[in-house]
Amino acid sequence: DAGVIQSPRHEVTEMGQEVTLRCKPISGHNSLFWYRQTMMRGLELLIYFNNNVPIDDSGMPEDRFSAKMPNASFSTLKIQPSEPRDSAVYFCASSSSGGPYEQYFGPGTRLTVT
Amino acid sequence: SQQGEEDPQALSIQEGENATMNCSYKTSINNLQWYRQNSGRGLVHLILIRSNEREKHSGRLRVTLDTSKKSSSLLITASRAADTASYFCATVGSEKLVFGKGTKLTVNP
Numbered sequence: 001d002a003g004v005i006q007s008p009r010h011e012v013t014e015m016g017q018e019v020t021l022r023c024k025p026i027s028g029h030n031s032l033f034w035y036r037q038t039m040m041r042g043l044e045l046l047i048y049f050n051n052n053v054p055i056d057d058s059g060m061p062e063d064r065f066s067a068k069m070p071n072a073s074f075s076t077l078k079i080q081p082s083e084p085r086d087s088a089v090y091f092c093a094s095s096s097s098g099g100p101y102e103q104y105f106g107p108g109t110r111l112t113v114t
Numbered sequence: 115s116q117q118g119e120e121d122p123q124a125l126s127i128q129e130g131e132n133a134t135m136n137c138s139y140k141t142s143i144n145n146l147q148w149y150r151q152n153s154g155r156g157l158v159h160l161i162l163i164r165s166n167e168r169e170k171h172s173g174r175l176r177v178t179l180d181t182s183k184k185s186s187s188l189l190i191t192a193s194r195a196a197d198t199a200s201y202f203c204a205t206v207g208s209e210k211l212v213f214g215k216g217t218k219l220t221v222n223p
Contacts, residue, residue, distance in 0.1 A: 004156075033210070033211075042213065042214070042215040042216065043157075043202070043213040043216075045210055045211070045212070048210055056210060091156055091157070093156075093157075101144075101145070101147075101206050101210075101211065102147065102159050102162055103157075103159065103211060104159070105149075105156030105157045105158070106156050107155060107156050108155070108156050
C-alpha cells in the first residue's frame with residue numbers, strides 16, 4: 001500500500017488567496033483526520049470524518065477553513081481567504097474505525113502564506 | 115483536557131544509552147499510543163498500550179502505563195543516532211487521538 005498521500009507537499013501563497021490541500025487515505029480505512037502542526041501550538045486536530053461524514057469539526061479555527069470528503073478515497077481542506085497565521089504543516093491521517101484507532105499519517109503539506 | 119504532556123521537552127544522550135520519556139494525562143482513556151516524528155516528516159505509530167495493560171514491549175521499546183497516576187513512560191534501550199526524532203504520546207478516549215507537545219530526543223554518535 002502506498003500509505004496516506006497528500007498533495008501538494010509544499011505550498012507558498014499570498015495572503016487572501018484560496019488554498020486547497022488534498023488527501024488520499026489508505027484504502028479500506030474509513031476514518032480520516034486533518035491536523036495542523038506549528039511550533040507554538042503543537043499538533044492540533046482540525047476535523048475528522050467517519051465513513052465520509054464529518055464527526056467533529058470543533059478544531060476548525062474559523063469559517064475560513066472548510067473540509068470535504070466526497071468519497072472514501074479523497075478529502076480536501078480548503079482555506080479561503082488565507083492569512084499569514086495559517087502558515088503551518090498540515091497532516092492528513094487515516095485509520096480503521098472500531099478501534100484501537102492507530103493512525104497512519106501522510107507526509108504533510110507545508111503551507112507558507114506571505 | 116485529555117491532552118498528554120510529555121516530559122522532558124528535550125533530551126540529549128549518547129549512542130548506546132537508554133532514553134526515557136514520560137507522559138501524563140488528565141482523563142480516563144481507552145488506550146495510549148506513542149508516535150515518532152522525524153524532522154520534516156509525518157508521525158509514525160510506534161506502540162499502543164491498552165488501559166488494562168501495564169507494560170508492553172516492541173523491539174528496543176518498552177512502554178509502561180499507570181492508570182492510577184495517569185502516566186506512561188517510553189523507554190528506548192541501546193539508543194542509536196537514527197532514534198533522533200520527536201516522540202509524542204497520544205491518548206484515546208473515543209475515536210480521536212489527543213497529542214502532547216512531544217519530547218525532542220537527540221542521540222549523539
